[in-house]
Amino acid sequence: MKKTRREFLGTGLALGLAPVANANPFKDLVDTEESEEKLKILILGGTSFLGPHQIKYALKRGHEVSIFTRGKTVPKIHPEAFSMVEQLVGDREDNLEALKDRKWDVVIDNSGRKTKWTEDTAKLLVDNVGYYMYTSSISVYYPFTGDDFSEARSLVTEIPDDVTENERFTYEYGVMKATSEMATIEAFGKERSIIVRPTLIVGPGDRTDRFPYWLARLEKGGDIIIPGSSDEVVQYIDVRDLAEWMIRLLENKAAGTYNGSGPGFAMTTNAFVHGIHASYTSPVNYIQIDDLTFLQENNIIGIQPWVVQLPEYAGMSKSDNSKAIATDLQFRPLSETVRATKAWWYSDAVPQERRDNILTNERSLMIREEEILEKWRARTGD
Numbered sequence: 001m002k003k004t005r006r007e008f009l010g011t012g013l014a015l016g017l018a019p020v021a022n023a024n025p026f027k028d029l030v031d032t033e034e035s036e037e038k039l040k041i042l043i044l045g046g047t048s049f050l051g052p053h054q055i056k057y058a059l060k061r062g063h064e065v066s067i068f069t070r071g072k073t074v075p076k077i078h079p080e081a082f083s084m085v086e087q088l089v090g091d092r093e094d095n096l097e098a099l100k101d102r103k104w105d106v107v108i109d110n111s112g113r114k115t116k117w118t119e120d121t122a123k124l125l126v127d128n129v130g131y132y133m134y135t136s137s138i139s140v141y142y143p144f145t146g147d148d149f150s151e152a153r154s155l156v157t158e159i160p161d162d163v164t165e166n167e168r169f170t171y172e173y174g175v176m177k178a179t180s181e182m183a184t185i186e187a188f189g190k191e192r193s194i195i196v197r198p199t200l201i202v203g204p205g206d207r208t209d210r211f212p213y214w215l216a217r218l219e220k221g222g223d224i225i226i227p228g229s230s231d232e233v234v235q236y237i238d239v240r241d242l243a244e245w246m247i248r249l250l251e252n253k254a255a256g257t258y259n260g261s262g263p264g265f266a267m268t269t270n271a272f273v274h275g276i277h278a279s280y281t282s283p284v285n286y287i288q289i290d291d292l293t294f295l296q297e298n299n300i301i302g303i304q305p306w307v308v309q310l311p312e313y314a315g316m317s318k319s320d321n322s323k324a325i326a327t328d329l330q331f332r333p334l335s336e337t338v339r340a341t342k343a344w345w346y347s348d349a350v351p352q353e354r355r356d357n358i359l360t361n362e363r364s365l366m367i368r369e370e371e372i373l374e375k376w377r378a379r380t381g382d
Helices: 050-060 079-084 115-125 165-188 210-220 239-251 269-277 292-297 322-326 334-345 352-360 365-380
Strands: 040-044 064-069 086-089 104-109 129-135 193-198 222-227 233-238 256-260 262-268 284-289
Touching: 040 050, 050 064, 050 079, 050 239, 104 115, 104 239, 115 129, 115 165, 129 165, 129 239, 165 193, 193 239, 210 222, 210 269, 210 334, 210 352, 210 365, 222 269, 222 365, 233 239, 233 269, 233 334, 239 256, 256 322, 262 269, 269 284, 269 334, 284 365, 292 365, 352 365
Parallel strands: 040 064, 040 104, 064 086, 104 129, 129 193, 193 256, 222 284
Antiparallel strands: 233 262
């Protein structure tokens, strides 16, 4: 099952835009107290999806932020925050000059696309940074078989010889994340490493159309397929919940490994769909299709956060988040995630072509749904 992965950043020379001294326009925007200890935070990446939310929250908490990117992406999420951020330009592949002989309290590695990148930055920064936080993924648990999806689960560290091309893609990503985690711990030790393994991240700035699909589909209304059985569960996390919790982990020097997944209870696929539709007034008629063979035959193999219940994916929405909750991971209600995502989705930050793609692309389930339902009714006699 091919998944869209967020693009990663890195390259260039040093560019010294220093933060504005004694000015924090975010301080009073929400009821967020400043942290007692002010940190110097370096974010590797930072201009795309997760990073801007981390930056905004860190500034609200009174921290000082530097980012290291290729200097090519113009931030579209919280762009006002970047005037208060030191912007360092370089390339994680072959140019880390901007990071040399500098000290920070903590580093967040959001752009770890290759194990070598993590190895290089961790080794370079180990004597000048207190803690290294690596943004990993629950893909380190692939294949998602069995019942234990706690942080103690064994990681995928090699690709079997007999995998299909689609399986290879998922294995490669999982292995890269797992070995990058290992590189972090090898350089900084367990006592100075923080590993966060998010599930599907949703919310303002989403680089994929997985969650926005459901917004568009439920707004349209009509006959809507809910794939799978009614008791299947879904997992996702609002990007703001994830970003804010990660900053608090750094403030608390909470070394360790954590599953960054939500919500805070076992949400079924049906509850997820009904919860989104509560923000709309369109008439809907839900059709539950729980025949796995039929779903596969019609290429409905994953409308995230629902994932087809093949053996290798059956546990993908069952990661154990109890350790994260114990360390203050908090969750917004689904209605708030929908509200904020809608506001962003219909803003100038999203090109109209992207919105149209969900509605008109021949590969979109929205276009194929009527034909699939005709086949389903012919099979079931309904």
